[in-house]
Amino acid sequence: MVTGANSGxxxxxxxxxxxxxxxxxxxxxxxxxxxAALAKIRVEYPGADLELASLDLADLDSVRAFADGFDEPVDVLVNNAGVMMPPRKLTKQGFESQFATNHLGHFALTGLLLGQIRERVVTVTSGLHRRGVIQFDDLTRERAYSPVDAYAQSKLANVLFALELHRRAGSSLVSTYAHPGYSATNLQSSGPTGVLNLLLKPANMLVAQSAEQGALPQLYAATAGDVRGGDFFGPDGLGEMRGYPKRVQPVHAATDPDTAARLWTVSEELTGVTYPM
Incomplete structure (x- = not known):
């Protein structure tokens, strides 16, 4: 199962x-x-075994409805969907949109499907998690909103979640995570506005690798036989910006079990989803 599978x-x-x-x-x-995405894959691979499902990770009602209606086993869940650096917006449940979509939606989805997941969970983060800070006293960024800082917070939350899931699941489930380096996707054009948008468009053309190349770390995390719980994969090039998958290291703050446990508790409270562990 791949979330946000329509593009990028x-x-x-x-x-x-x-x-x-x-x-x-x-x-x-x-x-x-x-x-359209499903049809495009079927044109290239006519025998592909595909199913399309509606899921809005920014809306916890949508996440619950999806999970309630899905009763198949899942070998691998790829928590990929996300939004990047939009103007400040609150979701239906009153959460900042990046934290809600990138973290809370996937936290809820994984928890609701946990009994059906047979092998592993792959959480997609970003190299920008390294500048992230979890502002527990202002998760909606009401006091001061920076699109970049809010995005970094959500991506740090992805890493904290992946590692805490690994700690709690033990050997029963492989929780791993990956980042794509700098890859050209529609996130850079659909989210940022103003100066950010103007800066990211030429950077996409001049610096970024293709989305096909950028997907390799999460594909490796999802399928490789040597993947262990807690492993982190990113590109092997300079600054982890582009290249082929290799094991990489998160920022030290992301490995703090106390911060991860606190975020887990807050996430359970905000989503109403308690993991059956």
Whole structure:
């Protein structure tokens, strides 16, 4: 199962898995775009075993409805969907949109499907997690909002979640995580506005690697036989900006078990999802 599979890294992940004969459930917030993505994969791989499901990770009601209606086993869950650096916006449940979509939605989804996940959970983060700070006293960033800082907070939350899931699951489940380096996706154009948008567009053309290349670390995390719980994968090039998958290290703050446990408790309270561990 790949969240946010209608474009970018999610699409390339679903496409690569389908090419190898996997049954792939693609989730998408927009049914039309999701259908177009599924059709595109089927043109390239006519025998692909695909299913499209509607899922808006910014809306916890949508997450619950999806989980309630999905009763199949899941070998691998790829928590890929995300938003990047939009203007400040609150979700239906009153959460800052990046923290809600990138972290809380996936926290809830994983917890609700946990009994059906048979092998591993892959959480997609970003190299920008290294500048993230979890502002527990202002998670909605009401006092001061920076699109970049809020994004970094959500991506640090991804790492803290992946490592805490690894601690709590033990040997019963592999929780691993990955980042794509600097990859050209629609996130850079659909989220940021103003100066950020103007800066990221030429950077995409001049610096970024393709989404197909950027998806390799999460594909490795999802499929490789030597992956262990707690492993982190990113590109092997300079500054982990581009290249082929290798094991990398998170920022030291992301490995703090006390911060991770606190975030876990807060996430359970905010989502109403308690993990059956």
């Amino acid at each position: 890294l999610g699409f390339e992940t679903a496409r690569a898995l389908a090419a190898k004969g996997a049954r792939v459930v693609l989730t998408a917030r927009n049914a039309e775009r999701g259908g």
